[in-house]
Amino acid sequence: MNTDSIDGRLLFAIPKKGRLYDKCLSILAGADIQFRRNDRLDVCLVKNHPIALVFLPAADIPSFVGQGNVDLGITGHDVILEAKMQEHVTQVLHLGFGKCKLQVQVPEAGPIKHVQDLAGKRVVTSFEVLAGEYFGKLDADLGLDGEKQTHIEYVGGSVEAACALGLADGIVDLVESGDTMRAAGLHAIATVLDTEAVLIKSTVPKHPALDPLISQITSRIAGVVAASKYAICQYNISRDKVPEAVAITPGRRAATIAPLEEEGWVEVSSMVEKKKIADIMDELMKIGAEDILIFGLDNCRV
Numbered sequence: 001m002n003t004d005s006i007d008g009r010l011l012f013a014i015p016k017k018g019r020l021y022d023k024c025l026s027i028l029a030g031a032d033i034q035f036r037r038n039d040r041l042d043v044c045l046v047k048n049h050p051i052a053l054v055f056l057p058a059a060d061i062p063s064f065v066g067q068g069n070v071d072l073g074i075t076g077h078d079v080i081l082e083a084k085m086q087e088h089v090t091q092v093l094h095l096g097f098g099k100c101k102l103q104v105q106v107p108e109a110g111p112i113k114h115v116q117d118l119a120g121k122r123v124v125t126s127f128e129v130l131a132g133e134y135f136g137k138l139d140a141d142l143g144l145d146g147e148k149q150t151h152i153e154y155v156g157g158s159v160e161a162a163c164a165l166g167l168a169d170g171i172v173d174l175v176e177s178g179d180t181m182r183a184a185g186l187h188a189i190a191t192v193l194d195t196e197a198v199l200i201k202s203t204v205p206k207h208p209a210l211d212p213l214i215s216q217i218t219s220r221i222a223g224v225v226a227a228s229k230y231a232i233c234q235y236n237i238s239r240d241k242v243p244e245a246v247a248i249t250p251g252r253r254a255a256t257i258a259p260l261e262e263e264g265w266v267e268v269s270s271m272v273e274k275k276k277i278a279d280i281m282d283e284l285m286k287i288g289a290e291d292i293l294i295f296g297l298d299n300c301r302v
């Protein structure tokens, strides 16, 4: 391999900006994929692996990967469906970030209360394929055809302004916290899709020789994702309470139980989901656990 060229390297597409960018950089750092991105440069050679990173718009990544021009990529599940690339890419890993919903939204103060009231009217969106499929089914269910069908119009951004500008009766857009939607005086009346960031590869890879490297990178990224999701919970408890304790902290395979010097007491150590930590600690306190400690994970392979 020529160390100064992309020839022979695995091409790995990363969103060049936007909501997924920072999280992707953390994933790459956690997987020890080392690179330096010079200003405005969209192709970047990795120093410690035969990989080149290609920084692309998130919406273009499914087609690049699906057509085999790029071997691996990170993007949103939503844009894979929007690009109609679900048959051409394999979703290797769910990455646990970029979580949001694609929702139908209408003015809060307006007359439209249900999605059926919006059918046949004007909908503005950046997701014309997904919105088109959604309203296509709804129109068919309601017997709306020809001119009576819902009019879907594409805009590239600031979708939330369309109703206030008189361009639309409703919109289809992404919602995470709901702040954008509320600030625009809108509320959601239906969910088209739940989405999150995913690691994808081509369903029919152009470079099968790269499969071992793809597996290695996938396993590293899976470790980083698991480390961000789990923590270690360690506590002391009297031996007779062990059955109740392991019901609360069963671990991934099984909890580790070690005897303490003090007669009748054990130490329990177990992986727990971070989002459940407060509830788990409450439950452990109730059954008499003591010295409950939570340790974060820098990285792991599980």
Ligand SMILES: Nc1ncnc2c1ncn2[C@@H]1O[C@H](COP(=O)(O)OP(=O)(O)OP(=O)(O)O)[C@@H](O)[C@H]1O
Pocket (backbone or CB within 6 Å): 017, 018, 019, 020, 057, 058, 059, 075, 076, 077, 078, 079, 097, 098, 099, 100, 174, 175, 176, 177, 195, 196, 197
């Ligand atoms: N508010 C959000 N919360 C979580 N994930 C989101 C959010 N908005 C978008 N995403 C995810 O990130 C992907 C890219 O969206 P983003 O708005 O960052 O796109 P972009 O158009 O490339 O960037 P920019 O908005 O800077 O132009 C979306 O397809 C979706 O999967």
Ligand SMILES: O=P(O)(O)OC[C@H]1O[C@H](OP(=O)(O)OP(=O)(O)O)[C@H](O)[C@@H]1O
Pocket (backbone or CB within 6 Å): 018, 019, 157, 158, 159, 160, 173, 174, 175, 176, 177, 178, 179, 180, 181
């Ligand atoms: O529910 P919220 O937390 O407010 O997030 C939703 C907003 O996030 C995305 O846009 P983004 O802010 O990425 O910018 P964009 O409109 O330029 O795509 C999306 O298009 C919504 O507008």
